[in-house]
Amino acid sequence: MIFMDMTMERVDTEHTTIELQKAGFSHSGETLLQETSLSISEGSCVLVMGPSGAGKSLLLKILAGIIPLTTGRITLGGTDLGQASNREMKSLRTRQGFVFQDAALWQNLSIRQNLSLPLQYNGPHRSPRQIEERIASLANRIGFYQSLDLRPARLSSGSQMMVGIMRALMTDPEICFLDEPSNGLDTATQQNLLDILQDLKQRGKTLVIASHDSTIASRLADQFLLIDQGEVIFFDTAHNSTRAENSRVREILQGVLGLSATYDADILDILGGGDENPFG
Template sequence: MNATETNTNEGVVVIQDLTKSFDTTEVLKGITLSLKKGENLVVLGKSGTGKSVLIKCIVRLLKSDSGSIKVLGNEVTELNNTDMNEVRRKIGFLFQGGALYDSMTVRENLEFPLKRMYKNLTKAEVDAKVKEALENVGLPDSIDKMPSELSGGMKKRISLARTIIVDPEIMLYDEPTTGLDPVSSHEISLLINEVQQKYKTSSIIITHDIECAKTVANRIIMLQEGKVYKEGVLSDFENTDDELVNSYFKSQNITNTKTI
């Protein structure tokens, strides 16, 4: 099957009846959801509900067991590796830890994806795109620093700059505020909104951070025990008699832990 252009009427990501197990442990138990063009979709849930597994299946870092995953009109479960790589070129993935290359400067980290994907760019064009990306995340003066010289919040910003530098259509954020102090977390949340507005991205934001969800979400899906438990806009979660939603969504004691 060849990679095709998306039919945005049905969503840029459309998932139906997705399942994934590890040995005898069922993590995803028939997930169905869609990401609309231009929206920020937040996927909430406690640790172990399958949030990170979900987006890794979308880019086929993990292979799903059954179900359908369509990304920009392509059924990714059926694509060969070459066509899957073409789809991945249109997706930005911000990992929990940032995944910067420790041995490279900030400049080199940002140049790396550009040189891999756009081999015909001149040095001046590469320099211009690196400068623009760093300005967009508010860190133009960090260009020659090493990752070890950056704070946690700065590393997340640089990782975001490296992701958006190749102009993705879809952004996948895996716990973007994990490990950050409240001020840095809020700054990253605001940056997610800025990326959506400037680059017209469609994004899935995996998080357990309620404040991040409140800041970035156009729509929210809550996972519970590997299934979609509730879907709606922010007010649907803040104004509900559902005890499970209230106990999770209104809790002020959410801890920044890594999720499966």
């Protein structure tokens, strides 16, 4: 089944690289993101992991320009987000999609209205018919078959997440940020999500995903980014994670991936291969 309902060429991702330079964030005197510098390559899939409360959601919102830094600099495709004009930020928004951990749907709008907003305000002009076709295509792709006239409160948390994922993809963004996108999804929908993410990656999209999903880790991730108590302690390939000198890196991987995957074949393969427990 072809994912996109409109004719789409492989995207030019020249302007999607994200770079943090001595970036930090503090609030009410508390440091929530310790100073860090890193670069996310265009077309890559970065999996953000860490224990609960480590700062994963905050980091994603900073990378997307939703929350401004208090120190340092962030650039997206060469554009300094701290200095960008409203016009530049609007242009950047058309090239981004963000899936929030709690879906963050407008409760006073119908599902159809929630999904229409990105194309009405950020995306290229689409006729009502084109918007409806886009919604129908995404709904079919992820497996959402409930009435589009319902309000979010009538949906389960899993169904709300499905709508949040659809909304993030409405403009066919070049870069997608996804915060725990598989939360609340049943097995069939998780597979649909994986298919969608694989399709996006094959088309050259940049993916930044906060997730503890072992399947996403093993089949999509090019790099692991591990954060602990607001500090980025590892950012490298999955293969190199098993060789990290920081014992905390290994502890987090064992807790996040090992327990959820029970060292299934996929995780064993990505963390070193074979039947040997890489942390044993």
